[in-house]
Amino acid sequence: MIHQYKIDDLNVVIDVNSGGIHLFDECSYDYVALQNEGKVHEEIVGLLNKQYGDVDFSEVQSEIKQLTDQGMLFTEDNYEHILDGLSDRETVVKALCLHIAHDCNLKCKYCFAEEGEYHGERSMMSLEVGKKAIDFLVANSKNRKNLEIDFFGGEPLMNFEVVKEIVYYAKSIEAKYNKNFRFTITTNGVLLDNDKINFINEYMYNVVLSCDGRREVHDYMRPTANQKGSYDMIMPKFKDIVSKREGSYYIRGTFTHHNLDFAKDVISMADEGFDLISVEPVVAPLSADYAIKPEDINLLLKEYEVLAKEMVKRNITGKGFSFFHFMIDLNGGPCVAKRLTGCGAGTEYLAVAPFGDLYPCHQFVGMEEFKMGTVELGVENTELRSEFKGCNVLAKEECSNCWAKFYCSGGCMANAYNYNGSIQSVYKMGCELEKKRVECAIYLKAKEI
Template structure:
């Protein structure tokens, strides 16, 4: 399968099945388009037929000249021989036995607080309530969750625990107790806990920052960008904006963090489709790692992104990519999550096929110990998997998530982005289509655009 596109003057050819990416000149670009039309993929390396070569020459030589077209044909043959062009799909049969795989849990999202001190308009967690009640996780429940993770992690040594909410700093003492408990078990079970936390920053202080710099492998700082954008969507319950309070704290924390991982994570809505300005706002505030995600909301919400917004959003990603390259070359670059892409050694095959691991490798734990496939399914009783006392008892749902892969989804099976996005978000698929094996179409369109931009950026930066 071949995917071709032109972005910022770069002619990009992707051989989807092999993962090979080529930045080429226009004659090569046009020649590959003709060849791929006639020969979609090859079972094994072989010579281009005289008929196909003749057609390429006849169609392109009036524009480029015979010598240049022949050079392109020779290059195409070289890439075919190297199995970097027109390759076959080697992974289709790999997913057949996914349901038979033993489940190894490697990560938990601990809902340490089903409560929040902000009232973000787009919050899927309903200010922390998650379709239920406000509650704080006790140390005993959290302790059982860590014991469950250790017991179900098999031979995996590195385990991840994310303190999530609501707002986890509203239950800070229990966070510290659980980190201490996890550390006390590492040597005994030959495990290494990687603790992370997502916070809105309202309760951040020097003591918490110091502690996070010692114990948290990563910290996600929630901020939506410019003051007017953030304060419209992330106010306190009384309506007052949160920007002026949290930005100085985040700046101080980022400086204290040094070379440790963190990123500022925002959400853009229909109110700020010019979101590249919010990303550059993050960079201008001194943050070096950031992400801004499209809001996912019911179509009737006035801030929801609609299909008619996509052309403007695509232009905005292009603009952001150009600014990203410009700042990198000027020595003042930043790290934007969606422009990170590894073209040399990406995720393992299983990960590329099966996605984030929700419902199998990754589970969410409520304050009272119930287990769900991920934080976005919490409170939807049809997805209740079990609890920290009994473990996973709803094996039917777990097995459905095992089969949630790019070949189980009609929209993914023939998509060029399938090995990069791994099928998208199961929760978004369910919320929009009632099935975890469908796909959220607006999200897919944006993801494909981000992948194209990320690859173009690699080509642009490789020129220097």
């Protein structure tokens, strides 16, 4: 299977099953399209001769054959057998999302955590539960060395003393169990001060700073409890923490139906001096006024392209920045096993609610039917775990003929559940956006080379 698209002055051809990515000139681009339809050389030459009179199409034929022989074009899909081994694989937990605070000091309108409460009551994780979560992770991570702990909320800085103690505890047992903990914290920035900045920059592998971009966009969706904007409160603190930081960070926003021109928000954050940026579509029921609607998709696809072209321009002038969804590693990306099994929710990645309940991921927290167990007793609902384990891109009918299947790996299971009631389904609006993001990511790489 191949996928072809034009963007800017490039003609891109992706060989889906090998991951081979090629730039074709005009005549070879048209040639391969006809070959992909099943036409033979003589037919193709007959169809294209008038348009490309002086081209020697035997050269084109030869180059395509060479790539085909090298397994870089028209490659067969023979990955089904890998799943046999994967379905029998032992379950290893390697990442936990700790819901350290189910409370928040902002009242963001789109919050899937329902202003921090997640279908439940306001609550804070205790140190005791946090330590048990670390012990659970170590005990269930087998021989995996790199383990991830994500402090999430609500707003994690509202329970920061417990965050610190959990970090100290995890660090204290690292050597004994031959583990390397990588901590990430997500914050809205309201409570950031010098002490917290120093701690985060010393211990956190990554920090995610929540900001939606332009001041008016941010303030509309991310007000304080008394309905004032939070942009001016958080922006100086975000600049401060980033200026003092050596490790990774992301300034991360959400776009909604109210800012479909979200490229302007990305650019706004770049202009404020941030160079690691992520802005993502809102997760919301269609009934919400801010939800992305099917009729918004074409605009959003164009907006991704606007952003990609602006990034190319800025790269040339030395003012480049990274956009999370346009990042792609063409030579050292994930292996086939990872691409088939997807995000790892419910198996490798679990979320821990404040009182220690385990869920498949942060988006399922508080949904009783998705409770998997506790940090104390471990995963008890093994049937549910098996359901998540068996949910891979080859198991989804809609994905089997999709060219992007090895980039998105079947998409977000929580999104699929929220929109269709089944983790085995796909969230089609998300598919369209993801495909465009992959195309733009490849375009950006091609322009770098």
